[in-house]
Amino acid sequence: MTELQLKDIYKKFGSKVVVNKLNLTVESGEMLCLLGPSGCGKSTTLSMIAGMQTPTSGSIMLEDKELTKVAPHKRDVGLVFQNYALFPHLSVFDNVAFGLRRHGVPKSEIGDRVRASLASVQLAEFEDRFPAQLSGGQQQRVALARTLVLKPKLVLFDEPLSNLDAKLRQALGIEIRLLQKEYKFTGVFVTHDQEEAMLLGDRIAVMNGGNIVQLGTPKEVYKKPVDPFVANFIGESNLLPIANTDLGTSSETMEITILGGHKIKVIANDNNSNPSKVMIRPESIEVLVDKDIDSEKYNYLTGNVAYINYTGTSYLIGIKVEGIEKEFLVRIQNMTEDLHFSDEEAITVKWKIKDTLIY
Numbered sequence: 001m002t003e004l005q006l007k008d009i010y011k012k013f014g015s016k017v018v019v020n021k022l023n024l025t026v027e028s029g030e031m032l033c034l035l036g037p038s039g040c041g042k043s044t045t046l047s048m049i050a051g052m053q054t055p056t057s058g059s060i061m062l063e064d065k066e067l068t069k070v071a072p073h074k075r076d077v078g079l080v081f082q083n084y085a086l087f088p089h090l091s092v093f094d095n096v097a098f099g100l101r102r103h104g105v106p107k108s109e110i111g112d113r114v115r116a117s118l119a120s121v122q123l124a125e126f127e128d129r130f131p132a133q134l135s136g137g138q139q140q141r142v143a144l145a146r147t148l149v150l151k152p153k154l155v156l157f158d159e160p161l162s163n164l165d166a167k168l169r170q171a172l173g174i175e176i177r178l179l180q181k182e183y184k185f186t187g188v189f190v191t192h193d194q195e196e197a198m199l200l201g202d203r204i205a206v207m208n209g210g211n212i213v214q215l216g217t218p219k220e221v222y223k224k225p226v227d228p229f230v231a232n233f234i235g236e237s238n239l240l241p242i243a244n245t246d247l248g249t250s251s252e253t254m255e256i257t258i259l260g261g262h263k264i265k266v267i268a269n270d271n272n273s274n275p276s277k278v279m280i281r282p283e284s285i286e287v288l289v290d291k292d293i294d295s296e297k298y299n300y301l302t303g304n305v306a307y308i309n310y311t312g313t314s315y316l317i318g319i320k321v322e323g324i325e326k327e328f329l330v331r332i333q334n335m336t337e338d339l340h341f342s343d344e345e346a347i348t349v350k351w352k353i354k355d356t357l358i359y
C-alpha cells in the first residue's frame, strides 16, 4: 500500500531550482533512503515532507491526505535530526514525555508509554539523566524514543547517524531497522553515506542536482548503476574511457578498445550503441595466477603495481595501466595467503565479461 507520494515536487530558492519535478512513492512500512552528494536537494525534499519548507509546486500525499495543506505539527510525521535536538534542561523521561503531554495523553498512560519506549532503545535505566550526561549515541536513542513514543505513521530521518563514530553508526543503523519492524512506521532516511543507505534502505533513491537519477533496491543500484555518476557514488568503481567501439561483434559479445589500446569485451545488447565508458567494480576482479587464459569468459588487463593497501579484510591494489590516467583498482577479499607484490611489478588481472558494464 502506498503511504507517501510526492508528485512533481518543485522547489526554487530565488532563481535557483533545488528540487526539480521530483516524483516518488514510498510504500507502507518501507524505509526509503534519499542518497546523494551535498547540495543535491535531499534535505530540502525532507523538509517539504515535514512542513518546514513549502514546495513551489507539486503535491505530497500521506495516504489520502494532501500534506502541504496540513500544519507541520498536525502531520503525524516524526523527525529525527543529526543534532538530536533534545531539551537540555529536561530529563530523559521528560524529553520523551514532552510530545505525549502536548498531545494531551492522560497522565496515567504517560509513564508506561515513556518507559516502554525507553526500553525499546535500551535506555530503561537512564530516565533520570539529563542530555549532557549521555553519550552522542545515547542522546540519539533518546531522540528516537521521543519520536517513536508518539507512534507516527511516517518517520523522517535527516542524517541522524553522521555525528557518531563508524562502529556506533552501524550499530544504531541496525537498531533503527529493528525499531522499524517493532513500531511498523514508514521511513524516509536522508544520507550522503552510501554504506548507510545500503544498510538502512529497502530502496535507495539516488539524487543529483535536484533529481532522482536512480531508484532501486541496494542490490539494483550497486549491481546495475544507471550511469557513471551512480557507479562512482555507490561503492568503488573503475571507469575507463572508450576509444573505439566497432572492432567486431559476435552474437553475444562486442569488443571495444579503451584508452591505451586495451581491448575489452562486453555483452552486446541494444542499449550499448555509442558508449563512452566501461565500468568494472574492483571486487569483481582477480589476480591472474594460473596463466590459464579463457577469453570466451574473461577480460584481461596487464599493468604495474602502483600500491597495495591491506585493510584487514581485503587488499586494495592500485595498478598503473598504460594509457589510463587513474590507477586501476582491484579489491581482493577472502585471501587464503598473503599477497606479495613489489612496487612496479608487472601484474595481470582478469574479470568476467558479464561483470563489465558500459555507459
Ligand SMILES: Nc1ncnc2c1ncn2[C@@H]1O[C@H](COP(=O)(O)OP(=O)(O)OP(=O)(O)O)[C@@H](O)[C@H]1O
Pocket: 013, 018, 036, 037, 038, 039, 040, 041, 042, 043, 044, 045, 192
Ligand atoms: N533556505 C534556503 N535558502 C536558499 N538556498 C537554500 C536554502 N536551503 C537550501 N538551499 C540550497 O539548496 C540546495 C540544496 O540544499 P539541501 O540542503 O537540500 O541539499 P542536501 O542534498 O541535503 O545537502 P547537504 O547534505 O549538504 O545538506 C543547496 O544548494 C543549498 O545551498
